[in-house]
Amino acid sequence: MAAPEEPELSQAQTEKLLQFQDLTGLESMDQCRRTLEQHNWNIEAAVQDRLNEQEGVPSVFNPPPSRPLQVNTADHRVYSYIVSRPQPRGLLGWSYYLIMLPFRFTYYTLLDIVRFALRFIRPDPRGRVTDPVGDVVSFIHSFEEKYGRSHPVFYQGTYSQALNDAKRELRYLLVYLHGDDHQDTDEFCRSTLCTEEVITFLNTRMLFWACSTSKPEGYRVSQALRENTYPFLAMIMLKDRKMTVVGRLEGLIQPEDLINQLTFIMDANQTYLMSERLEREERNQTQVLRQQQDEAYLASLRADQEKDRKKREEQEQRRQEEEKVRQSALAEERRRRTLEEEKERKSECLPPEPPADDPESVKISFKLPNDTRVERRFLFGQSLTVIYDFLFSLKETPEKFQIVTNFPRRVLPCLPTEEHPNPPTLKEAGLSRSEVLFVQDLTDD
Numbered sequence: 472m473a474a475p476e477e478p479e480l481s482q483a484q485t486e487k488l489l490q491f492q493d494l495t496g497l498e499s500m501d502q503c504r505r506t507l508e509q510h511n512w513n514i515e516a517a518v519q520d521r522l523n524e525q526e527g528v529p530s531v532f533n534p535p536p537s538r539p540l541q542v543n544t545a546d547h548r549v550y551s552y553i554v555s556r557p558q559p560r561g562l563l564g565w566s567y568y569l570i571m572l573p574f575r576f577t578y579y580t581l582l583d584i585v586r587f588a589l590r591f592i593r594p595d596p597r598g599r600v601t602d603p604v605g606d607v608v609s610f611i612h613s614f615e616e617k618y619g620r621s622h623p624v625f626y627q628g629t630y631s632q633a634l635n636d637a638k639r640e641l642r643y644l645l646v647y648l649h650g651d652d653h654q655d656t657d658e659f660c661r662s663t664l665c666t667e668e669v670i671t672f673l674n675t676r677m678l679f680w681a682c683s684t685s686k687p688e689g690y691r692v693s694q695a696l697r698e699n700t701y702p703f704l705a706m707i708m709l710k711d712r713k714m715t716v717v718g719r720l721e722g723l724i725q726p727e728d729l730i731n732q733l734t735f736i737m738d739a740n741q742t743y744l745m746s747e748r749l750e751r752e753e754r755n756q757t758q759v760l761r762q763q764q765d766e767a768y769l770a771s772l773r774a775d776q777e778k779d780r781k782k783r784e785e786q787e788q789r790r791q792e793e794e795k796v797r798q799s800a801l802a803e804e805r806r807r808r809t810l811e812e813e814k815e816r817k818s819e820c821l822p823p824e825p826p827a828d829d830p831e832s833v834k835i836s837f838k839l840p841n842d843t844r845v846e847r848r849f850l851f852g853q854s855l856t857v858i859y860d861f862l863f864s865l866k867e868t869p870e871k872f873q874i875v876t877n878f879p880r881r882v883l884p885c886l887p888t889e890e891h892p893n894p895p896t897l898k899e900a901g902l903s904r905s906e907v908l909f910v911q912d913l914t915d916d
Contacts, residue, residue: 480504486769487514493761495521550739552732553699554722603629606688610649610681618660623673626680630692633680638709641748643677643737648693650701651685655723659702666726676737677706704729706736710743810870818864822857824848833897834905837874839867840912851898858897859885862910871913876906883908 480488484507491514492503510517604627611625626633630646637644647664650656663669673679682689696705699721706718718736720729825832825848835858837845847861855874862868874883884894 484512486765487512490514490762490765491517493765497521549716550718550736552718552720552724554720554724554728601687603631603688606686607680607682610683610686610689613683614649614660614681618665621667621670622665623670623679626678628680630680630682630688633678634707634714637678637707638714640678641709641744641751643744644707644714645673645677645679645733646692646696646705646707647679647681648689648696648698648701648703648705649681649683650703651683653701656701659723663702663724663726663729669726669729672730672733676733706733708740708744709747710740712747814864814866817860821861821864822853825850832904833902835902836905836907837862837910838907839865839910840869840872841867843867849897851902852896854896855883855885855894855900856887858883858908868910869912869914873911873913875909875911877909 487507488500488503491497491507492500495503495518497503497506506517506521507514510520607625607629608627611627614622614625626636628636633644633646636642649660682692684690684693693703696703696716696719698705698719702721702723704718704720704724705716706720707714707716709715710717717740718733720732724732827834827848829848829850831850831852832848833851834846834848837847839845845862845865845867849857849861858874862872862874874885875881876883883900884891887894
């Protein structure tokens with residue numbers, strides 16, 4: 472059974488197909504067409520999606536995937552900074568630590584056992600992300616209710632959208648995973664994250680995305696980044712054309728130390744970011760050059776199409792004129808044949824010419840427009856129509872004419888009219904036995 476034929480492309484779709492192939496370098500026209508059709512022939516969206524696919528980054532034009540987000544976390548050059556909890560000091564500190572140690576051990580052990588058991592009873596509800604944007608917005612609201620509105624600007628979107636914006640703008644993305652139950656979370660948020668120097672530093676140097684790991688969206692990101700403890704921060708940037716984790720900060724870190732560590736990570740990776748910017752600028756220049764070449768090609772194509780259109784119009788006009796001349800010639804030929812047939816019919820229907828000695832005969836001499844003379848005899852009792860039919864049957868007579876007397880000058884009413892349907896006879900018209908009549912040409916009139 473033959474496969475169904477794909478519908479033909481319009482001229483605009485063909486131009487977009489060629490432009491998409493030039494921008495992406497794909498050799499398969501079928502693959503180019505499928506990609507454009509998936510994006511409703513939006514070439515900007517299709518090109519961006521193709522670049523995302525090449526770089527291993529989630530598409531900004533497709534819904535977030537259900538599997539863990541693909542970010543390069545295996546780079547051996549990832550900078551990792553872990554802050555250990557401070558050791559107790561003095562006799563009082565060690566006494567309090569030793570007294571609380573069994574209770575903390577028992578609490579966290581029982582908590583882990585309960586969580587482990589719940590996995591067999593019912594699946595973790597955080598494993599299914601249904602409203603990632605809602606998860607982020609809900610965390611921001613709960614954060615402001617607990618710690619106030621003075622905090623770094625949270626990115627109000629999904630993790631995938633934050634990654635794409637950081638990639639598109641070539642900016643650093645700092646990801647903060649909020650552990651609600653961790654003992655250091657409150658102190659980190661109040662004493663570090665919400666301090667003025669940290670707020671100013673983060674707002675001016677990078678994008679900041681945060682979510683609680685108790686939310687499905689935050690839990691999925693934690694599965695992708697594989698944190699060890701809280702508070703957890705990950706610095707992500709575009710490196711080697713992939714969104715890569717270049718720094719991990721874990722534990723209760725102080726404001727000044729946080730700023731120093733982030734500055735160190737940014738300085739260490741600045742060359743990669745500059746390289747990406749130069750490469751993107753070159754790609755943009757190449758894209759602009761190709762676009763200019765495509766526009767020039769399309770302008771030339773439109774000029775050729777316009778030239779062909781005018782040529783076809785001229786050919787069609789000449790054809791119509793030639794057809795008009797041919798039809799006119801055919802019409803003239805039909806008219807001439809009809810006229811000849813009419814003359815022959817009139818000649819056959821003429822009454823015989825009376826003899827010269829007939830007392831009722833009238834001898835009439837006709838002077839034709841071409842200065843020739845014709846004579847014929849008629850009877851007084853015959854209608855003037857007979858005279859007209861006789862002249863009409865002659866080849867020398869024009870198609871339209873009238874018969875005029877010389878003196879006094881008058882036009883003989885040879886043809887019937889509405890007022891006089893029966894033309895007069897020769898006698899009634901006042902003609903004598905010998906007359907000279909003039910034939911006047913009315914063809915031009």
